[in-house]
Amino acid sequence: LIQPYLENAVIHGISAKSGKGSISTRFSLNENGLLLCEIEDNGVGRKEAMELKAKAGIVHQSMAMSITKERLELFNRKSKIPISVSIIDLTDNNNDPCGTKIILTMPLKEII
Secondary structure, eight states: HHHHHHHHHHIIIIISSSSSSOOEEEEOOTTTOOOOOOOOEEESOHHHHHHHHHTTTTTOOOSSEEEEEEEHHHHHHSSSOEEEEEEEEEEEETTTTEEEEEEEEEEEEHHH
């Protein structure tokens, strides 16, 4: 489940960035016993990544995110506690894009 999000961070966020890029992945349990997976990059952000793709004339439509969405929907139909995904556009003090953060929240007992 996390592979497409990591891949997007590399391809769309970090590779378009000038300078050093970084990606962090953290796993933790929240107070409800749910597994949190946080993926954070310091890339160019989703808006600039889309603009760069458009300027370059790239028309390739990736299937990874739609396949991941389908997987989540299938899992969530059978699960008592659904997997949720939050996508947060990060900004700096000047409100300029400075990366993306993904938070996956999932029931640990049901995914093992």
